[in-house]
Every structure is written in structure tokens, then in C-alpha cells.
Amino acid sequence: xxxxxxxxxxxxxxxxxxxxxxxxxxxxxxxxxxxxxxxxxxxxxxxxxxxxxxxxxxxxxxxxxxxxxxxxxxxxxxxxxxxxxxxxxxxxxxxxxxxxxxxxxxxxxxxxxx
Amino acid sequence: xxxxxxxxxxxxxxxxxxxxxxxxxxxxxxxxxxxxxxxxxxxxxxxxxxxxxxxxxxxxxxxxxxxxxxxxxxxxxxxxxxxxxxxxxxxxxxxxxxxxxxxxxxxxxxxxxxxxxxxxxxxxxxxxxxxxxxxxxxxxxxxxxxxxxxxxxxxxxxxxxxxxxxxxxxxxxxxxxxxxxxxxxxxxxxxxxxxxxxxxxxxxxxxxxxxxxxxxxxxxxxxxxxxxxxxxxxxxxxxxxxxxxxxxxxxxxxxxxxxxxxxxxxxxxxxxxxxxxxxxxxxxxxxxxxxxxxxxxxxxxxxxxxxxxxxxxxxxxxxxxxxxxxxxxxxxxxxxxxxxxxxxxxxxxxxxxxxxxxxxxxxxxxxxxxxxxxxxxxxxxxxxxxxxxxxxxxxxxxxxxxxxxxxxxxxxxxxxxxxxxxxxxxxxxxxxxxxxxx
Numbered sequence: 001x002x003x004x005x006x007x008x009x010x011x012x013x014x015x016x017x018x019x020x021x022x023x024x025x026x027x028x029x030x031x032x033x034x035x036x037x038x039x040x041x042x043x044x045x046x047x048x049x050x051x052x053x054x055x056x057x058x059x060x061x062x063x064x065x066x067x068x069x070x071x072x073x074x075x076x077x078x079x080x081x082x083x084x085x086x087x088x089x090x091x092x093x094x095x096x097x098x099x100x101x102x103x104x105x106x107x108x109x110x111x112x113x114x
Numbered sequence: 115x116x117x118x119x120x121x122x123x124x125x126x127x128x129x130x131x132x133x134x135x136x137x138x139x140x141x142x143x144x145x146x147x148x149x150x151x152x153x154x155x156x157x158x159x160x161x162x163x164x165x166x167x168x169x170x171x172x173x174x175x176x177x178x179x180x181x182x183x184x185x186x187x188x189x190x191x192x193x194x195x196x197x198x199x200x201x202x203x204x205x206x207x208x209x210x211x212x213x214x215x216x217x218x219x220x221x222x223x224x225x226x227x228x229x230x231x232x233x234x235x236x237x238x239x240x241x242x243x244x245x246x247x248x249x250x251x252x253x254x255x256x257x258x259x260x261x262x263x264x265x266x267x268x269x270x271x272x273x274x275x276x277x278x279x280x281x282x283x284x285x286x287x288x289x290x291x292x293x294x295x296x297x298x299x300x301x302x303x304x305x306x307x308x309x310x311x312x313x314x315x316x317x318x319x320x321x322x323x324x325x326x327x328x329x330x331x332x333x334x335x336x337x338x339x340x341x342x343x344x345x346x347x348x349x350x351x352x353x354x355x356x357x358x359x360x361x362x363x364x365x366x367x368x369x370x371x372x373x374x375x376x377x378x379x380x381x382x383x384x385x386x387x388x389x390x391x392x393x394x395x396x397x398x399x400x401x402x403x404x405x406x407x408x409x410x411x412x413x414x415x416x417x418x419x420x421x422x423x424x425x426x427x428x429x430x431x432x433x434x435x436x437x438x439x440x441x442x443x444x445x446x447x448x449x450x451x452x453x454x455x456x457x458x459x460x461x462x463x464x465x466x467x468x469x470x471x472x473x474x475x476x477x478x479x480x481x482x483x484x485x486x487x488x489x490x491x492x493x494x495x496x497x498x499x500x501x502x503x504x505x506x507x508x509x510x511x512x513x514x515x516x517x518x519x520x521x522x523x524x525x526x527x528x529x530x531x532x533x534x535x536x537x538x539x540x541x542x543x544x545x546x547x548x549x550x551x552x
Contacts, residue, residue, distance in 0.1 A: 012358070012441075013358045013360070013361040014152070014361075016437075016439055017434065017439045017440075017441035017442070020434050020439060020441075020442070046152075048145070048148070048149040048152070048213075049149065049216060051216070052216075063358075063441070064356050064441075064445060064450075065353075065356065065357060065358035065361075065441055065444070066139075066357070066358055066361065067356065067357070068132050068135040068136040068139065068357050068362075069136060069139055069140075071136065072136070072139075072140055089356060089445040089448060089450060090445065090446070090448065092441060092442075092445045092446075093427065093430070093431070093441065093442050093443070093444065093445030093446025093447065093448055094426065094427060094430050094442070094445075094446045095430045095431075095434075095442055095446075
């Protein structure tokens, strides 16, 4: 991984259920040896005012419960050049912080190769 | 066979319903109402502190030291309530104008001033030259929403058409201030004209009074068994497709629900019986007790499941369920696109909703009077009603949920177990072949 900073933004309706995911992801990140030297920041926010804080993040992950807004959110993220993806529903349901974190890292690596 | 039929049914649902969802959420005005009204919940929560503290004071017997203290300082304890619920239309104007100015990419400050000005004028009445503020409570709520949206739209229109004062060479900040002068003036003039016409045509009633009289049936129509059923059924169809039905529908219902809660809170504060049921927190904590679809019941069934997979899903979902978060259940078990759970999830939830609606309608449990956030079940149910019977009701709802899901869950469990067995043997064989050392 050729970056030392990764700022991940999770968005859902009110930031409540993504809040649960964030707690789990932070735990995974804190316990990882490989991620020890990377400054990782993970936050959950409501999708309603994404414009306000989008510039502060590197990758955006969308909760599956608002995937009907993906097109609208992607358009915005494209404008700011931020990679965005919908979180896998199974990972979301099982609160699989490790997999969601992997998705974010892959998204970041992929966007840097472009 | 039945499964393929179900799949095509779900495909039809998705094809027709999902685009509706994205259209609704993309609609600028509905989005602004939703975002604005959700921000307004913070004001309601602060105001509710008064009610909750006063309610706790009533626990102590009449004449006791603590009760006397509460009674003697009632007017001070009531301040948070008075200055929040009592001026709700102002806060509503602020948050809706702010939300809408963000949508239209305008300067928030002048938009807020415009929305508040229009709200104040349209809810105004002047006796002997003095302004009557009494309509700025929940009675002015609907007019406040419309006035703010329209004021911000006017602002955006005039700025786009450059009907503004522009002075060259001014610093940007001061330039923006001048830019707002003409739009604000036009908003004031239009509001005064509408206000004066309404007052004179209605024999001295302001716009909010006229609105309340004319649209009372419409405003109260959300608080009926039919509306509860329809809203809940639609919500569950969206959730079944994996979309947050609450978020999609709440833009329409929040203005009504906020009005109901404010009326309930005022009634409770005045020592009367609150009468409205379908408030936002009734939806959140009773209709969607432990999560939309009474998903806590599924989490409990998962905990006791013979299937490893469902047990793991139950473990992941149970704590969020206590906090009324449904997503881990909806995506974990999953409920989404799951033909086995379609019937109880989509049709059972509104029926259980009607059950709890009638419990409140019959006056067995006090209707919601306070707004709170982030509290677990059943503390939340108690605090929003300040009625201990609400705690029992929340357990009954979950128990009924377990009964409702049980037969369907067992069928689903059987199919999962059969699949697990199949996978296990294949996996075991591969592992044997590989002969790994860990």
C-alpha cells in the first residue's frame, strides 16, 4: 500500500446503522499489524448533506439501504474525484468490519492505479 | 417452482418500486422537508427534557419534599419546553430554509433570514400595533414549511435573474449582503400582501388559522388506522427490496408527525390526555420496535437457531436491534429478497402496527409526548410516553413478532440447514485433500 493516510466515509440515512459498522471497522483497523503505519480515519454520516464533508475523505461507501440513491451520490463523487461503492449487503448484515474495510482499501488502491 | 415464481414477483417489484424510491428522494422539496424536519428533531429533544423531568417529578407523592420542589419550580423547568415547542415554527423555518438553500446552492444565511421573515409575517396577527407571537408554536408549522421553501425559491430565482443590487469593487462578503437586499424586500412585501389579504378575507384569521380550519381533515388523516397500515406496508415493501423505507416516506409524514407530537406534548404539559398516536417516535419505537419489521424478533429466533449461519447473524444483529437498528437483520439473515420471510415481514408488520395503534387508541398506554434519541428498547419506549405500561407493550410487540415469524423462520431455517449440510461435505472433502497443517 503506497499511501499513509486513508479517510473513509460511510453514508446512510441518518448515520445510525453505519455507525455500528464504523465501530467495528475501527476495531479491525486498530488491531491490524499491516495497517499500523497508515493513518486511518472512518466516519459515518447521513447522505443528506454529503456535499459538506465529501472533500475531507478519500473513499465513500454507501449503505445498501440507500442504494437507490447511488446514481445521485456517484455523480457528486465523480465531480470531486472520489471513488464510491455500495457496501455488500451480506457484509453489512453480518457487521463484517474486516470485509468492509477491505472494500475501502481496494477502492483506494484501484483509484490510485487509474 | 414456487421459488421461481417468487423471484419473478420480486423482479417486478424491484423494477417498478426502486425507481419510485430514487425519484422521491431526488425531489428537491421533499428532500429539503425531510432534511429540515430531521434536524428539527434536535429542538424537540431539547424541549422534551422539560417534560421528562416534570414527569419524573410526578413519581413522588403529593406533598413530599421533592414533589414540592418540582411544583414550586415548575415555571423554570418548563422553560426548555416553552422556548422550543412554543416557538417551533421559527426553528422549522430556520432548518427548512437552511436545508433548501443547500439544495439550491445558495448562501444559507440570507435564505434563513428570508424563510424566517416570511414565516413570522404569515403567522402574524397585530393587535393595537403589537405582534402576537402565539401562532409560532406547532400551529404555524405547515405554513412555516411552505413559506420557507417558497421564500428560498424566490431568493434563488431573483439571484439567478440578477434582480439584485450589485456594486462593483465591493469585497465578496459585503457584496453578498447587498445581493440579498432586494430579494428579502420582495419576500417581505409578498408575505405582507398575502397576510393582509388572508386577514381581511377570513375576518381576522391568519394563514395558519385558515389552513388549520380548511385542511384539518387532511392533516388528521395520517393519524388513522388506514394510514398506519398503508405507510407501514409501503415501508416494508421498500425494506424488502433492501431500501430504507423510512427514509423514503418520512419526507411526506414528518410534518404531520411533528405537529402531532407538539400537540401531544402541549396537552401533556397542560395536564390533559394526549390524543395523537402516529408521531415520529411512535413509528420509531412501537411500529418499528427493535427495528423496522420488528426485526429484533428475527434476531432472537436467530440466536436460538440450529443453523450456524443464522446463529451468527442473530449474534451480529441483537445489540443493534436493542437500539432499534434493523439493517443487520435485514441484510444479515437476510430478509431482503427472502421469499420465506416476505409474508410476515411485509404484511405482518403493518398488522402488528395496527395492534399497537389500538392499544394507544384505547388509552391503555399514554400516547407519545416526548422526543428522544439513541436510547435502547425498552428505555426509549418508556421515555417517549412516560408510561410504564409502554415497557410491557414493547415486550408484547417483540413476543408477538417472534410468534409471527416463527413458522416462516423455521421453513427458512430448514432450507439453510440443508444447504449448510451440502456445503459442509464438499468443504470437508476439499480440506481433507489439502491436508493443511493448521
